[in-house]
Structure formats: structure tokens, C-alpha cells
Amino acid sequence: MDSLQDLRARHLDSIAGAETESDLEAARLAAFGRKSGEIGQRLSQLGGMDPGERKRIAPQLNRIKDEILAAIGERKSELAESALDARIAGERQDVTLPGRHRRCGSVHPVSQVIEEVTAIFADLGFEVAEGPQIEEDWYNFDALNIPPEHPARQEHDTFFVRHSAAGDGQPNVLRTHTSPVQIRAMREKGAPIRVIAPGRVYRCDYDQTHTPMFHQIEGLAIDRDISMAHLKWTLEEFCRAFFEVEKAELRFRASHFPFTEPSAEVDLRCSWEDGRLKVGEGDDWMEILGSGMVHPNVLKAGGVDPDQWQGFAFGIGIDRLAMLKYGVPDLRSFFESDIRWLRHYGFHPLDIPALHSGLSR
Ligand code: DAH
Numbered sequence: 001m002d003s004l005q006d007l008r009a010r011h012l013d014s015i016a017g018a019e020t021e022s023d024l025e026a027a028r029l030a031a032f033g034r035k036s037g038e039i040g041q042r043l044s045q046l047g048g049m050d051p052g053e054r055k056r057i058a059p060q061l062n063r064i065k066d067e068i069l070a071a072i073g074e075r076k077s078e079l080a081e082s083a084l085d086a087r088i089a090g091e092r093q094d095v096t097l098p099g100r101h102r103r104c105g106s107v108h109p110v111s112q113v114i115e116e117v118t119a120i121f122a123d124l125g126f127e128v129a130e131g132p133q134i135e136e137d138w139y140n141f142d143a144l145n146i147p148p149e150h151p152a153r154q155e156h157d158t159f160f161v162r163h164s165a166a167g168d169g170q171p172n173v174l175r176t177h178t179s180p181v182q183i184r185a186m187r188e189k190g191a192p193i194r195v196i197a198p199g200r201v202y203r204c205d206y207d208q209t210h211t212p213m214f215h216q217i218e219g220l221a222i223d224r225d226i227s228m229a230h231l232k233w234t235l236e237e238f239c240r241a242f243f244e245v246e247k248a249e250l251r252f253r254a255s256h257f258p259f260t261e262p263s264a265e266v267d268l269r270c271s272w273e274d275g276r277l278k279v280g281e282g283d284d285w286m287e288i289l290g291s292g293m294v295h296p297n298v299l300k301a302g303g304v305d306p307d308q309w310q311g312f313a314f315g316i317g318i319d320r321l322a323m324l325k326y327g328v329p330d331l332r333s334f335f336e337s338d339i340r341w342l343r344h345y346g347f348h349p350l351d352i353p354a355l356h357s358g359l360s361r
Contacts, residue, residue, distance in 0.1 A: 004057070007038065008064045015071045021083075024075055031068050039065050106346025109322040110215055110334060114198045116353040116360065117217050117318070120241045121196045123355050124234060126219065129188075129195040131181035133202070134161055137170045139180035143301035144259040152258055157204040159212075174202035178218035179259060182294070182313055185220060186302025191309040192223040198318065209331050215318035222294065222304060222311030228252075228262070231291060231312035239268055239288075243279040243325060244359060251285055260292025260313060277324050286324075289316040325360075 002010070011031050018024035031039045042061055046054050107115075118128060131139070146152050156176040181197035189195075197218040206212055221230070232250060239248035249269040257263040266289050271282020291314035296306035298313075319331055326345060328334070333341055353359045 004060055004064060007042070008067065011039070011068050012071055015068065015075050018075055018079070021076075021079055024072065024079060028072050031072075039068060105349060106342055107349050108334075108342065109326050109328065109345050109347070110318060112347045112353065112360070113318050113322040113325070114215070114217070116242060117238075117316075117321070118196065118198065119353050119355055119359065120238055121219065123241075124194075124237065126194045126196045126221070129181050129185040129197045129220075130199065131175070131178070131184045131197065133175055133200055134172050135175035135180050137173055139183050140173050140175050140177075143183040143298065144179050145295050145297040145301075146258045150258060159202050159204055176203055177201050177315060178216040179313070179315060181218055182220045182259075182298065183302045186222070186299070186304050191304045191311075193311075194221045195219075206332075209320075211319075211331055211335055213335070214331075217316045217318055219291075219314045219316075220294070220311065221313075222299070222309050224309060226311040228264075228293060228312070231293075231314070234312075235266060235289070235291070235314065239279065241355065241359070242321070245280045247280045249280065255290065255292075257290055257292055259295050259298045260290075261295045263290070263292035265290055266314075276327055288321070288324075289314050291315070 011027070014027045014030065015024065018027050029037060031037050033040070039061075043065065046058050046061065049057065122128075140158075141150070141153060142148075158176050159174040161172040161174065178197045178199050178201060181195075181199070185193060185195045185197065195218075197220075199215065200213055201216050202213050203210070204212060219234075221234070232252065236248055236250055239250065240246070251267040251269070252264040253267060255263045255265040265287055267285035268279060268288050269282065270280070270284050270286050271278045272284065277286075291312060294311050294313050299306040299309060319334055322328060322334070323331060328345060347360070351360075
């Protein structure tokens with residue numbers, strides 16, 4: 001039989017050498033297992049010893065037992081700690097790694113300009129109104145003071161849709177302008193009202209400056225005493241904000257639209273430097289929109305009493321605004337869906353136009 005010291009050394013060695021929890025459990029069983037545990041066996045032999053020997057051996061054996069138990073406990077917590085360390089190391093994420101590069105889509109200049117114009121007019125108290133792109137003939141023409149025999153109908157190069165949704169024999173049209181939204185908004189909300197209506201419009205026309213689908217923004221402000229002066233101030237504020245300049249000067253030219261009286265076409269003072277537009281200075285004038293005081297017949301069609309209410313309306317071509325502001329030479333390129341074009345002229349989707357942060361950064 002081993003001496004007590006050998007016994008002690010052997011068990012402490014195998015505990016210290018345990019690399020896993022199951023190694024350690026095996027070492028524990030070798031010392032204290034119910035059947036074959038050596039220390040346990042030695043302890044149970046104490047009872048059969050003569051008293052002198054027992055007195056000598058028992059304290060030594062008990063000390064060794066305590067020492068081995070303590071060593072087991074210590075090794076156990078060391079193993080648990082290094083298991084935890086290993087797990088943490090395995091799950092470690094390097095948060096300093098740069099994010100994975102993903103292709104990011106971009107915002108089309110037309111959408112960008114719609115956002116910009118909407119932000120400017122929202123600041124002036126206008127809300128956004130909508131109407132259908134397949135429009136009833138009545139809303140697109142009659143309600144806007146364009147009766148069936150009116151020559152303006154020919155000028156609009158209208159796309160007709162054969163069957164009327166209303167089933168009244170009247171043709172539907174692809175709306176030729178956003179002006180019908182004036183009627184829908186007045187009928188829905190009544191007066192006073194301040195709305196803008198951005199959207200798609202359609203005309204049968206195609207060249208460098210015309211596409212069969214394009215975009216307009218309609219504006220409408222009705223109240224008890226709105227005048228041309230309010231219209232001029234509003235449009236000047238708009239141009240200043242939109243072209244991001246200190247000063248914008250407008251010129252009103254008498255014109256004719258069936259839905260406004262008086263009517264004006266509005267020109268913006270500008271100059272051209274190396275083919276790029278400079279707004280607010282120079283000797284050129286550029287036509288940017290049509291406008292006027294809403295015709296009494298149009299108010300009536302919108303269910304608004306012209307003896308009590310009056311106001312202004314205007315219509316702007318969005319695509320043209322985008323071409324002017326962002327230097328796009330050909331209107332047709334807007335609708336060709338060329339990804340290289342969009343990468344060049346597009347905007348970052350997270351740069352949302354707002355007046356306080358700058359419209360186009
Ligand atoms: N609807 C006209 C067009 O498409 C633009 C327009 C002119 C709208 C004058 C208006 C306006 O509201 O007052 O050519």
C-alpha cells in the first residue's frame with residue numbers, strides 16, 4: 001500500500017491535471033467514490049486499527065481528505081472560469097469592423113423636386129391633395145371652365161380612355177394637368193383651403209422637351225380676401241427657397257387660361273453661365289409657371305360660393321424645375337431608367353429635403 005504522502009500526491013496530481021469537468025469527476029470518484037474511492041476506503045479502515053495507530057493515522061488522513069476536497073473545489077471553479085472565457089472568446093464580435101458595403105438605391109430627381117416643393121409649401125401652410133390619373137372628362141375640362149367646344153381641349157393632346165368608369169357614356173381621360181385636383185379638393189374640403197397637388201399628367205407629345213407622361217404641381221389658395229399680391233409673394237418665396245438664393249424676382253405677363261381670370265404667366269429673372277442657370281440676377285427671363293385668380297365658374301364647380309370666396313391657383317412643371325435646378329439637358333432621359341444616369345443625378349435616400357437642414361445638400 002502507498003504511503004499516505006504518495007497517496008496524497010497521486011490524487012492532487014490527477015486533480016490538477018484534470019482538463020475537463022468529466023476528468024475532474026473521474027478524479028473525485030477515484031478519491032471518494034462509494035465503491036472504489038481510495039481515500040474513503042482508507043477512512044473506513046481506521047475503525048479496524050488499534051487505537052495507537054488510529055490516533056497517529058486519523059489526523060493525517062483527515063487533513064489529506066480536506067486538502068483533496070479543497071483541491072477539487074478549486075479546480076472546479078478554475079475549469080468553469082476557463083469554459084466561460086472560451087465561450088466569450090467564441091462569441092466575440094468586433095464592433096470596430098466597418099459595416100458591410102451594400103449598394104444603395106437613389107432618389108430620382110423628379111421625386112426629389114416633389115419632396116422639395118412639398119417641404120416649401122408645407123412651411124407656407126399648404127397641405128397635399130391628390131386625385132386620380134385616370135380622370136373623368138368633367139373634372140379635367142368642364143369643371144375647369146373648358147366646355148366641350150373650347151379650343152383648349154385640342155391644345156391638351158388628350159389621351160382618351162374608351163370606357164367611362166362612371167358608365168355615363170362620357171369618356172375618361174388620362175388627366176392632362178393637375179388642375180382637376182383643385183375641383184376635387186374644394187368639393188372635399190370646402191373653403192378656406194390651401195393645397196398643393198403634385199402628380200403625373202399625360203399628353204400625346206414627344207420631343208426633347210416633351211414626354212407623353214410628365215409631372216406637375218398644382219397650387220390652390222382660397223379665402224375671403226386673397227389677391228394677386230398674395231400670389232406674387234407666395235411664388236417669390238417659393239422660388240427663393242427652391243433655387244436656394246437670397247433673392248428671386250418674378251415678372252407677371254398677362255395670359256389666358258380658361259380656369260383663371262385674370263391669368264398670368266410668370267417669368268423668373270435669371271442668367272446663364274456656361275450653360276448653367278443663375279437665378280435672381282441677369283437680363284434673361286425664363287417662364288416657369290401659369291397662374292391666376294380662380295375663375296368664379298371653377299369655384300362654383302368646386303361647390304364654393306364665388307360671392308364669398310376668392311383665391312389664386314398656379315401650375316408648375318416639375319420636370320422642368322428639376323432640369324433647371326440640377327442641370328439635366330434632356331427631359332427624355334428622366335424616363336429612360338438608365339441606372340448610370342440615376343447614379344449621377346440621383347439623391348441619397350436619407351437626405352430628406354427640409355427647409356431647416358437645406359433642401360438639396
Ligand atoms: N393647367 C395648366 C397647364 O397644364 C397650368 C396652370 C395654369 C394651372 C394656370 C393653374 C393656373 O392652376 O392657374 O398648362
